[in-house]
Amino acid sequence: MPQIEQLAATYGxxxxxxxxxFGIVYLVIGRGMARKVVGTVELRxxxxxxxxxxAEAARASADQAEEQWRAQENAAREQAKRKLAEARAAGAxxxxxxxxAANAELDAKVSEAEARIAAAQQAALTEIGAVxxxxxxxIVRRVAETEVEEAEARKAVEKVLHG
Structure with missing residues (x-):
């Protein structure tokens, strides 16, 4: 086979x-491009x-801001509680x-009503006595056919009413 003979002649x-x-590829890639790749990796x-x-600094800053916010929120909450307690106390x-004032007014009205009731009761008792x-x-005029003085009749009624 001629191809195999030719291979032996051109093998060297x-x-x-x-x-x-391979040497040229090694020099170009190994010496030139590898440095750029390593530089890019180091830069990355x-x-x-x-x-x-x-990011760590931003997280620390955010944590500090959160602490400040929580402190302000707690202070505001305490202030609101104090104001609420003051408002409740003022309302009470x-x-x-x-x-x-309403009780005093009612007591005055009750006393006045009791006085009117007592006066009305006294007037009613007086009127009952007269009636x-x-x-x-x-009754005496009809039953006994005699006249009784009004003063005597009142005295008799008073005696019966008051024992």
């Missing part, structure tokens, strides 16, 4: 050119490290004053 030169080609690592450190005091005396005079 093919190996030579193979080594030359530095960028990632810087981003992580800035105002209610007590209004209730006291009873008139009725007694009328």
């Amino acid at each position: 030169s093919q190996i030579f050119w193979l080594l030359v080609t 690592d530095r960028t990632v490290a810087e981003d992580l450190s800035s 005091k105002a209610s007590e004053q209004r209730l006291g 009873a005396a008139d009725a007694a005079r009328d």
Whole structure:
């Protein structure tokens, strides 16, 4: 076979050119491009490290801001509780004053009504006595056919009513 014979004749030169080609590729890629790739990787690592450190600083700042916010919120909540307690106390005091005034007014009205009731009761008793005396005079006139003085009739009625 002629192809195999030809292979043996060109075998040495093919190996030579193979080594030359690999050498050139090694020099171009290994010496030139590898440095750029390593530089890019190092730059990326530095960028990632810087981003992580800035993220950590931002997280610390956010934590501090959250603490300040919570402290302000707690202070505002305490202030609101104090104001609510003050408002409740003021409302209770105002209610007590209004209730006291209303109770005093009601007590005055009750006393006045009791006085009117007592006067009306006294007037009714007096009137009952007068009506009873008139009725007694009328009964005596019809039954005994005699006239009784009004004063005597009143005295008799008073004696019966008051024992």
